[in-house]
Amino acid sequence: RRQTCVIVQINLLQETKMMLQTVILAVALVTIIGPVAAIVYSQCQLATLLTNNGITTNIPDWVCLIMGESEGNTAAIGGSNYGIFQISTKWWCGMNGAGGDCNIACSKLLDDDIADDIACAKLIYAEQGFSAWTAWVNNCQNPPAVCPC
16 A cells, blocks of 8 residues: 555656646747737728728728738738738838837737737838738739628
């Protein structure tokens, strides 16, 4: 009976050690990757968000642009392009804190609050129009209407 207790205690210690290792690994991954909360928006959700953030014209163009660039994923990263609009680190956002012409950290373009992404995209549009985005040039010059939501 004493031998059985020792074996059970050893098994419990091994299980506890494995659980602790799993928790440490999970904490390390969150620390390395960061707590990015991604949302993938539908076309109707995007149309509403754009309108609520001051974009009231060319909604089909904007929605097509977003779907082409990021498929509506707020945490999309493509090379040196960040967020739902795939905003470039070269001109528009800063890799080490706020920077670029939008005066925003690129990492801020990856969260689920897209108000700052929209503000930056409006600035890009004001300077370069939709032609600043390859996805719009290649796919959206005659975008379909956004279906009634």
